[in-house]
Amino acid sequence: MTWRHALVIDPVAADDRPADGPGADFTDTFTPIDPQAPALSVGELSTQRGDGIFESIGVVDGHPQEVGAHLDRLIHSARLCDLPVPHREQWRQAVVAAATEAPEGESVMKLILSRGVEHGPAPTAWITVASAPDFRTVRRDGVRVATLDRGLDSGAPERAPWLLLGAKTLSYAVNMAAIREAKRRGADDALFVSSDGVLLEGPTSSLILRIDGRYVTPAPGAGILHGTTQMSVFEELARRGFETAYATLPASALSQADAAWLVSSVRLAVPVTAIDGSPMPVDGELTRSINEYLLSPRD
Numbered sequence: 001m002t003w004r005h006a007l008v009i010d011p012v013a014a015d016d017r018p019a020d021g022p023g024a025d026f027t028d029t030f031t032p033i034d035p036q037a038p039a040l041s042v043g044e045l046s047t048q049r050g051d052g053i054f055e056s057i058g059v060v061d062g063h064p065q066e067v068g069a070h071l072d073r074l075i076h077s078a079r080l081c082d083l084p085v086p087h088r089e090q091w092r093q094a095v096v097a098a099a100t101e102a103p104e105g106e107s108v109m110k111l112i113l114s115r116g117v118e119h120g121p122a123p124t125a126w127i128t129v130a131s132a133p134d135f136r137t138v139r140r141d142g143v144r145v146a147t148l149d150r151g152l153d154s155g156a157p158e159r160a161p162w163l164l165l166g167a168k169t170l171s172y173a174v175n176m177a178a179i180r181e182a183k184r185r186g187a188d189d190a191l192f193v194s195s196d197g198v199l200l201e202g203p204t205s206s207l208i209l210r211i212d213g214r215y216v217t218p219a220p221g222a223g224i225l226h227g228t229t230q231m232s233v234f235e236e237l238a239r240r241g242f243e244t245a246y247a248t249l250p251a252s253a254l255s256q257a258d259a260a261w262l263v264s265s266v267r268l269a270v271p272v273t274a275i276d277g278s279p280m281p282v283d284g285e286l287t288r289s290i291n292e293y294l295l296s297p298r299d
Contacts, residue, residue, distance in 0.1 A: 002131050003035035005101035009094050009125035011113070014087035026090040030097065035128060043117040044124060050171035052114030052124075053077040057095065058265045059107040059129065063297045064099045065265065067092060069228040074111055077167040083113060084123055098127045106132040106295075108266045114170070135267045138188075139291050142271035142282055143262065145202075146187035147251065148178050154198040154222040154248075165223025175203035186277070189262060198222055199249040205262035205270075206230035209253060210283070216253075219246040229263045229294065236293050259283045261290075268294045 013029040033039055045051040055070045071088055078085050091111065098109055107129055114124040157165040164171075182190035191207060192200040199218050201207055206227030208217050215237050220226045234244040254260070258281050260272035269290045271282045 003128055004103055004107070004131060005098055005129040006033050006035040006039070007031065007094055007098050007127045008033055008039070009090065009127065011084055011086065011090075011125050012122050014090040017087065017090070024089060026087075026093045027097065029090055030094045030127075032101075033126075039126070040124070041117050043120070044114060045116060045118055046112065046114035046124065046170050048118065050169065050173070051081075052112060052170045053081055053083065053168055054113070054170055055111040055168060056265050057109040057111065058132070058268070058294075059099055059102045059109050060295055060297065061104055062099055062102050064095050064109060065294075065298050066228050066232055067095055067299060069231060070111070070265075071095075073168060073226065073228060074113065077169065078113060080161070080164055080167040081169065083115060086113060086125075094127055098129050102129050103131055106135075106266070108132045112170070132266050135270075138270055139268060139287065140284070142273035142287075143188040144186070144274040145189050145191050145260075145262070145272050145276075146182040146185040147193050147254075147276055148181060148190045150192040150194055150200060150223075152194060152223070153196040154194040155196075156194075157221065157223040163223070166220075166225060168225055172203075178203045187274070191262075191275070193251050194222060197251050199251055199253060200224055201227070202262050202264075205264040205267070208233060208261045208263060208269075209249070209257040210259040211253065211256050214243045214245060216245045216247050216249065218249050222248070227263060229265050229268065232294065232298060233261075233263055233269065233290060236290065259286070261287065 007030045009030045018024045055074045057070050058065045110128045112126050116124045178190040201224050237244050254275050261269050263269045271287045272280050
């Protein structure tokens, strides 16, 4: 991944600004930096403890996709993690500024908010822009998926909110370990299942199933991150006249589906071709049309 641009944001500088909304100019609160130069202190808690949150926004030909939904989730994650709540308009303007430096084609923008330097006075925040990997082949050919026990039952997030299962945190070691385990099992990606048999999500994606003509995704809760791309796909499917639903799904629902997708902001909609070695039908035409929609400008 080639870093193309970076901005450092001063969250404290927004504290005395008007409440979120158009009109206020925040350009003096973020500063472009050399994306190849060292920038973080050795005491930075994002690197020492993964103590922070992030969002990944797809950028297509300079247009950042679904900015509002990503900022909603960034704010939600900040509240769950007891971080200073991001000033929405400040971050929106920073996203727009960073997107002007994105190359043609597909890019990925990362929004990062950390607790800052250990014992420091303020959080650390920055945005990066990089060229996205080429996902055209995987969008067409799909992925094989292995189901993995997340090790927690579906009631754990409510009983133990300090586990931060509904926040998009920088602590991604478990997610990456799950993908490595899936590859050891001969798959390309993983799908988490709770210890009491409830379908959850992928390490970096949301799950959509088609069962009896209805498109369904695991209901938010049980530690599931509400997917921005999944919500956008559901809006488009509803516009086309299809029924969509959120539901608590048992793992057995996988065998009832006649198509399945993993969806995310940068990889977009990827068809699932096999689950735990069992082949899964692929709707290539719908996958192609949904990805065309996801690559179109969306705010």
